Amino acid sequence: MRYLFSTGLFGAITTGVSxxxxxxxxxxxxxxxxxxxxxxxxxxxxxGAVRDTRRFDRGLEVALDSPLAPAQAKRANRDEKQAQKAAAQKRRRSS
Incomplete structure (x- = not known):
């Protein structure tokens, strides 16, 4: 529901009415x-912006030309580093 009241969509609708x-x-x-x-x-x-925002919030892949693509890549890198760190800690504990 919050996506329906985004500023871009709201502006486009009001402009269409005008x-x-x-x-x-x-x-x-x-x-x-x-x-x-x-x-x-x-x-x-x-x-498209509403669609990309919704996909980003749900953790799904967004298009490479989306403004959210760099943020998604950053999130993926952060998650990968955390997973590598957790795996390294697990290896240290088991040895």
Whole structure:
């Protein structure tokens, strides 16, 4: 539920509502078409960001072009180092 109220998605929805109100009674021009295409791209990017955030929070892999990819790589490196440290301690205890 918290993902539905992210700022990017909320902004894209409110912009779409404003665009709909502004173009409802005006003729369709190339500027209006570009505005709708721009809004569709913004909305798709907001959906992708919400999707990536949800996957990141659940520990699933995110796309390499996601802004969260470096954080995920950092988390994976940290987890790997912790696992290596735990394995080394276990070897020391058993010897």
């Amino acid at each position: 665009l709909l109100r502004g173009t409802r009674e005006s003729p369709v021009t190339w500027r209006a078409a570009l505005a709708w295409i721009s809004w569709a791209i913004t909305f798709a990017l907001a959906i």
